[in-house]
Amino acid sequence: AQSVAQPEDQVNVAEGNPLTVKCTYSVSGNPYLFWYVQYPNRGLQFLLKYITGDNLVKGSYGFEAEFNKSQTSFHLKKPSALVSDSALYFCAVRDTKDSSYKLIFGSGTRLLVRP
């Protein structure tokens, strides 16, 4: 069965420091991987995705993520955090064996960036 784990409920970082939000996945085929961000009372906003090719994916607002097949991970990173990055982050996976657009989401990680 497909699943996504985000092991940290919350990540705290100081503004200007690098941040990492962790994600591991399990699928039967190959994964398509996504990161979304959610601000209060809003829908999900797409950040980046990995489909194939280069393991390092760059996305919106300076975020990037590294796909590691051997560790089945897709951690989200940013070199220098901003207070405005504080939000709820979701990792999601789509199995290449599934012909639909169904996404399986992790439980979410709340990022708090302190000034």
Add this chain to the structure above:
Amino acid sequence: KAGVTQTPRYLIKTRGQQVTLSCSPISGHRSVSWYQQTPGQGLQFLFEYFSETQRNKGNFPGRFSGRQFSNSRSEMNVSTLELGDSALYLCASSSGGRGPPTDTQYFGPGTRLTVL
């Protein structure tokens, strides 16, 4: 290009009633998916429609149903509402197609349903 729109944004119903939520996808997108977001269960897939056909369905009771129209707009219906149906219902659209599902899903702002 306009984003995904959902109406209404907020809804209050009582147990036993039914509700219909509407979603208009991004112009040109043919796949529409629905998700339920609750504090306890997180984000859960309800169903996906492509070209007016349900292509996939999540593990929800038959009280949850949906449909898609020829212009790709979609509605979901929940009958005999229960307290546990209180949630944020999110609609997402993507270009769709019958090849590998590599396209990004773009989400609407959601409909906040409260069941009293």
